[in-house]
Amino acid sequence: MELEKLERVSREHVYKGAIIxxxxxxxxxxxxxxxxxxxxxxxxxxxxxxxxxxxxIIMVKQYRNALDRFTVxxxxxxxxxxxxxxxxxxxxxxxxETGYKSDDLELLITVRTTIAxxxxxxxxxxxxxxxxxxxxxxxxxxxxxxxxxxxxxxxxVFEGKIQDAKTVAAIMAYNHxxxxx
Amino acid sequence: MELEKLERVSREHVYKGAIIxxxxxxxxxxxxxxxxxxxxxxxxxxxxxxxxxxxxIIMVKQYRNALDRFTVxxxxxxxxxxxxxxxxxxxxxxxxETGYKSDDLELLITVRTTIAxxxxxxxxxxxxxxxxxxxxxxxxxxxxxxxxxxxxxxxxVFEGKIQDAKTVAAIMAYNHxxxxx
Numbered sequence: 001m002e003l004e005k006l007e008r009v010s011r012e013h014v015y016k017g018a019i020i021x022x023x024x025x026x027x028x029x030x031x032x033x034x035x036x037x038x039x040x041x042x043x044x045x046x047x048x049x050x051x052x053x054x055x056x057i058i059m060v061k062q063y064r065n066a067l068d069r070f071t072v073x074x075x076x077x078x079x080x081x082x083x084x085x086x087x088x089x090x091x092x093x094x095x096x097e098t099g100y101k102s103d104d105l106e107l108l109i110t111v112r113t114t115i116a117x118x119x120x121x122x123x124x125x126x127x128x129x130x131x132x133x134x135x136x137x138x139x140x141x142x143x144x145x146x147x148x149x150x151x152x153x154x155x156x157v158f159e160g161k162i163q164d165a166k167t168v169a170a171i172m173a174y175n176h177x178x179x180x181x
Numbered sequence: 182m183e184l185e186k187l188e189r190v191s192r193e194h195v196y197k198g199a200i201i202x203x204x205x206x207x208x209x210x211x212x213x214x215x216x217x218x219x220x221x222x223x224x225x226x227x228x229x230x231x232x233x234x235x236x237x238i239i240m241v242k243q244y245r246n247a248l249d250r251f252t253v254x255x256x257x258x259x260x261x262x263x264x265x266x267x268x269x270x271x272x273x274x275x276x277x278e279t280g281y282k283s284d285d286l287e288l289l290i291t292v293r294t295t296i297a298x299x300x301x302x303x304x305x306x307x308x309x310x311x312x313x314x315x316x317x318x319x320x321x322x323x324x325x326x327x328x329x330x331x332x333x334x335x336x337x338v339f340e341g342k343i344q345d346a347k348t349v350a351a352i353m354a355y356n357h358x359x360x361x362x
C-alpha cells in the first residue's frame with residue numbers, strides 16, 4: 001500500500017505555556033475521517049558532549065520537576081529564538097552550564113524528542129579542546145558538574161540510571177563513533 | 182554546592198488534549214523566587230525492536246504530523262491505561278503494527294523522551310522468535326513495514342535520516358549489546 005500524507009485541515013492555538021505552545025490540529029485521514037492531534041511547537045535545542053583532554057566527559061546533574069528526581073544529563077538548552085544557530089546555542093549552553101568553553105564543536109547526531117506530538121529537534125555536538133571559563137547559570141537553574149568515563153556512562157544507561165533520551169542517544173552514538181579511540 | 186530539590190507549590194490542570202494533559206506548575210526555587218513550569222502528564226509507552234531469525238529488524242514507516250514528514254521508527258505505542266504492564270503494551274503494539282507476535286520480549290533500556298516538561302517513559306524491548314500474525318492498525322493509523330539490517334540502521338542514524346530519539350537510542354543500544362553477534 002502506498003502511504004499517504006495525512007491532511008491537516010486546521011491548526012488552532014489553544015495554550016501558551018512557559019516554554020511551549022500547544023495547538024489542536026484537525027487531521028483528515030485518507031479514508032475521510034477526522035481526528036484531533038495535539039501539537040506542541042518548540043523552538044529547538046542544542047546539547048553537547050564535552051570531552052576533556054583525558055577523554056572523560058562532563059555531565060550536569062540537576063533536579064527535574066517533570067520526573068520529580070535528579071538526573072545526570074549532557075549539558076543542553078533551548079535556542080533563544082527560532083533563528084538562533086544550533087551550534088552557537090550549543091557553545092553558549094556548554095559555557096553556561098559547565099564553565100568550560102570550546103571553539104571545537106562537531107555535530108554528532110540530531111534527535112527529535114517526541115514525534116508523536118512535538119516538533120522539538122536537538123542537535124547534539126561533541127566539544128573538544130575545552131578551555132576553563134566561568135559557569136553562568138540562568139536564574140532558577142541549579143546544576144552540579146560531574147565527570148565520567150564513557151565506559152561508566154554506557155554502564156549507567158544499561159543499568160537504567162541514565163534514561164534521558166537525548167543523553168542515551170548521545171552516549172551510545174558517541175561510544176560507537178569514538179569510544180576506545 | 183549541595184543541590185536542593187525544587188519545591189512544587191502547586192500543579193494546575195490547564196488543558197486536556199487528545200493524548201496529553203497539560204499542567205501549570207508553580208515552583209519555588211531555593212532562593213525563594215517563584216517560576217512557572219509546563220508539565221505534560223503522559224501515560225507512558227512501549228517500543229519494540231523486532232529481530233527476525235536472520236538478524237534483520239522490522240521497522241515501521243508512517244507520516245508524522247508533528248514533523249510534517251514520513252519517519253522510519255521502531256514499532257511503539259502508548260499504554261492503554263496508566264496501569265497497563267509495559268511488556269504487555271509492547272507485545273500488543275508489535276503485533277498491531279507489524280503483524281508479527283512474540284512471547285520472547287527482553288527489556289533493553291528505558292528512555293524518558295522530554296524531561297524538561299513531560300514525564301513520558303518508554304520501555305524499549307528486544308523481541309525475538311517472531312511468529313507471523315496479522316497487522317491490526319488503530320483507526321487513523323497508516324503504517325508500512327520495512328526491513329533493515331542493524332548496520333543499515335546505524336548508518337541511517339549518522340546520516341540524519343533516522344532522528345526519532347527513542348529509535349536512535351534503541352538502535353545504538355541494541356547495536357552495542359547485540360550487533361555483530
